[in-house]
Amino acid sequence: MRTGRAALLVLLLASPAAAGDPAAPSPSDALLREHLWAQLRSLPPDKRPKVGVALSAGAVRGLAHVGVLQVLEDAGFPVDAVAGTSMGAVVGSLYAAGLDMAKLRTLPDRLTFSAGSNFNAIRLFQLFMADSLIDTRKFELFLKNEIGDKRFDQTPTPFACVAMDLLTGEKIIFREGPLAPAVRASSNLPGLFKPVVYRHRYLVDGGVVDYIPVDAVRLLGAEWVLASVTEGDFSKTVPSNVLMTLSQIFDIRGAILSRLQRKEADLIIEPAVGDVPFHDLSRAHEVIEKGMRAASRKLTAAEESLILFSLPRLQEGWVGKGKP
Amino acid sequence: MRSPRILLAACLLSGCAAAGRVFSDDALRETEAVFAAGGYPEVIARLGEGGVQKLPRRSRAAAYHLLGQSYLRTGESVLALQTYKVAEGLHPKDLTILTDLADLLRSAGLADLARPYYERVLDIHPGNAVSHVGLALVFREYGNLAKAQEHYELALREWDRNPVLLKGYAEVLADRGDLAAATRAIRRSLDLQVEPDALVCLARLQRRQGAKAESYASLADAALREPRRAEWALQRGLWLLEDGRFDEARELADRLIELDAASPLARWLRASIAMRRGQLAAAEEDLAAAAASRDDPFTARVAGAMLELLEKP
Numbered sequence: 315m316r317t318g319r320a321a322l323l324v325l326l327l328a329s330p331a332a333a334g335d336p337a338a339p340s341p342s343d344a345l346l347r348e349h350l351w352a353q354l355r356s357l358p359p360d361k362r363p364k365v366g367v368a369l370s371a372g373a374v375r376g377l378a379h380v381g382v383l384q385v386l387e388d389a390g391f392p393v394d395a396v397a398g399t400s401m402g403a404v405v406g407s408l409y410a411a412g413l414d415m416a417k418l419r420t421l422p423d424r425l426t427f428s429a430g431s432n433f434n435a436i437r438l439f440q441l442f443m444a445d446s447l448i449d450t451r452k453f454e455l456f457l458k459n460e461i462g463d464k465r466f467d468q469t470p471t472p473f474a475c476v477a478m479d480l481l482t483g484e485k486i487i488f489r490e491g492p493l494a495p496a497v498r499a500s501s502n503l504p505g506l507f508k509p510v511v512y513r514h515r516y517l518v519d520g521g522v523v524d525y526i527p528v529d530a531v532r533l534l535g536a537e538w539v540l541a542s543v544t545e546g547d548f549s550k551t552v553p554s555n556v557l558m559t560l561s562q563i564f565d566i567r568g569a570i571l572s573r574l575q576r577k578e579a580d581l582i583i584e585p586a587v588g589d590v591p592f593h594d595l596s597r598a599h600e601v602i603e604k605g606m607r608a609a610s611r612k613l614t615a616a617e618e619s620l621i622l623f624s625l626p627r628l629q630e631g632w633v634g635k636g637k638p
Numbered sequence: 639m640r641s642p643r644i645l646l647a648a649c650l651l652s653g654c655a656a657a658g659r660v661f662s663d664d665a666l667r668e669t670e671a672v673f674a675a676g677g678y679p680e681v682i683a684r685l686g687e688g689g690v691q692k693l694p695r696r697s698r699a700a701a702y703h704l705l706g707q708s709y710l711r712t713g714e715s716v717l718a719l720q721t722y723k724v725a726e727g728l729h730p731k732d733l734t735i736l737t738d739l740a741d742l743l744r745s746a747g748l749a750d751l752a753r754p755y756y757e758r759v760l761d762i763h764p765g766n767a768v769s770h771v772g773l774a775l776v777f778r779e780y781g782n783l784a785k786a787q788e789h790y791e792l793a794l795r796e797w798d799r800n801p802v803l804l805k806g807y808a809e810v811l812a813d814r815g816d817l818a819a820a821t822r823a824i825r826r827s828l829d830l831q832v833e834p835d836a837l838v839c840l841a842r843l844q845r846r847q848g849a850k851a852e853s854y855a856s857l858a859d860a861a862l863r864e865p866r867r868a869e870w871a872l873q874r875g876l877w878l879l880e881d882g883r884f885d886e887a888r889e890l891a892d893r894l895i896e897l898d899a900a901s902p903l904a905r906w907l908r909a910s911i912a913m914r915r916g917q918l919a920a921a922e923e924d925l926a927a928a929a930a931s932r933d934d935p936f937t938a939r940v941a942g943a944m945l946e947l948l949e950k951p
Contacts, residue, residue, distance in 0.1 A: 345903060346906065346937050388781070622939060632910065633913050634914070
């Protein structure tokens with residue numbers, strides 16, 4: 315109890331309000347940002363930098379991307395292209411296909427392991443006793459129920475997702491063809507789910523080769539990339555079974571890849587979801603809220619970064635345009 | 639043997655009474671009057687250092703509230719927090735104590751810690767307006783505008799004539815893009831109390847809806863009521879620039895620079911006008927001055943980047 319109180323006091327003393335909030339932007343900065351943001355938003359899409367959003371892998375943690383996208387949409391932040399890996403592919407495909415944000419927020423209510431696969435107690439028993447992997451064909455039906463039988467070229471926002479070929483180790487970036495099998499392949503956890511056989515390839519979750527698909531969104535033409543990263547904090551968990559061990563190895567691999575890929579993004583939003591186990595759907599709404607909070611905190615920085623990136627194009631339109 | 643024991647008991651009882659004299663409820667009423675008159679140090683002197691414990695049990699929660707508020711108003715936020723934490727332990731269902739503690743935590747930037755207290759209050763009293771306002775602010779900070787709007791609306795059921803609450807509600811509606819409803823809310827706020835920040839909020843809403851003349855008028859009204867706020871003059875300058883009214887914008891920028899030669903945004907404004915007129919040397923001079931600012935880092939970065947672009951062959 316005493317330690318708790320002491321920690322509370324330390325927090326209070328260290329809080330922005332107690333210190334006069336040095337992080338709060340000056341009124342001048344806020345006015346200029348608002349002015350330039352309005353200028354940027356008024357440019358036709360082909361006259362401003364193309365904005366891409368890369369959504370990382372992360373299983374249930376990846377639902378935080380819903381919160382991130384919600385904040386971006388509320389703020390009128392342009393999103394010209396989206397790429398996702400694993401859960402990032404699921405959320406990204408639904409968003410890119412035009413699913414209403416209110417419906418996207420309720421995704422956890424419909425997205426269960428049994429909704430997307432033939433997962434049940436018997437299958438789980440089979441998985442351990444007879445090495446029989448779980449089939450995820452149902453997941454394609456789930457996606458079709460959400461957004462219809464769409465193809466990549468039919469999404470209002472250009473979209474790409476990443477999977478890995480289990481036979482070659484190649485990274486496969488999907489940008490064409492039907493959406494559902496590609497997204498299913500991208501989110502197909504190896505070791506638990508059967509590989510997706512598609513176009514003569516054996517495809518599994520892309521998180522093993524491309525945790526934050528910045529490269530995929532750049533392939534869609536994005537010039538400025540915001541990455542939403544939902545890494546797991548593996549340092550605090552001692553896995554107690556096969557699945558947890560597998561998930562931990564995934565998280566470690568993801569963290570290694572992420573170190574490099576973060577540098578390729580222009581801005582990172584990192585929801586504080588590291589402690590959420592990969593399968594814990596009971597925390598899904600909390601995870602979405604954490605996505606919102608992280609995005610909300612970074613929104614000013616994101617706007618400023620995009621404004622600075624866009625300045626050459628903005629300034630081009632100003633010089634000499636107001637001669638008397 | 640018996641009489642010394644009785645003597646001892648009598649001594650102990652008299653000692654207790656002397657050391658811990660129990661005040662009546664009147665003592666609390668007197669202290670409330672002192673608080674209302676702004677005598678916060680005196681309230682602290684009366685109730686601090688165990689003073690609350692001398693009051694009857696039924697008065698203690700109210701006394702902790704007074705003590706915590708007095709600490710807050712004398713700038714002792716850590717002591718206020720300690721007071722409320724003790725009070726919350728002793729009176730875990732007292733709505734005032736819980737909301738005091740939650741408000742203090744939230745205003746200190748600790749929304750995560752504040753939220754459970756507001757929620758606990760709503761478990762006890764679902765319509766509690768203070769907690770709905772608190773949660774509206776917490777969710778606004780979280781970026782969850784839908785939930786913020788919901789809590790503002792629940793608070794307004796009880797406090798529909800609170801201008802500050804109506805202004806916050808209008809801002810959330812504006813952020814959610816419901817400009818018509820936001821305008822109605824801010825007008826209701828202004829009907830109850832004409833406050834310069836609310837006028838600026840109205841001005842921005844009017845501009846977003848294309849009513850430019852009205853927005854300039856509302857902004858001017860705000861500036862008239864609080865002439866020291868230079869940012870509103872700068873806001874006007876930026877709007878003039880956006881609207882292509884360069885002569886007026888330039889005149890305003892000159893005046894602002896006369897008042898404060900180091901104002902980076904006024905310099906940036908003047909540079910932007912010069913740039914549009916092809917007067918690049920003048921623009922460079924103002925941009926260089928703006929880029930040197932340390933108080934307005936974003937303005938400085940923008941000015942620096944623009945200067946670099948101008949200097950490129």
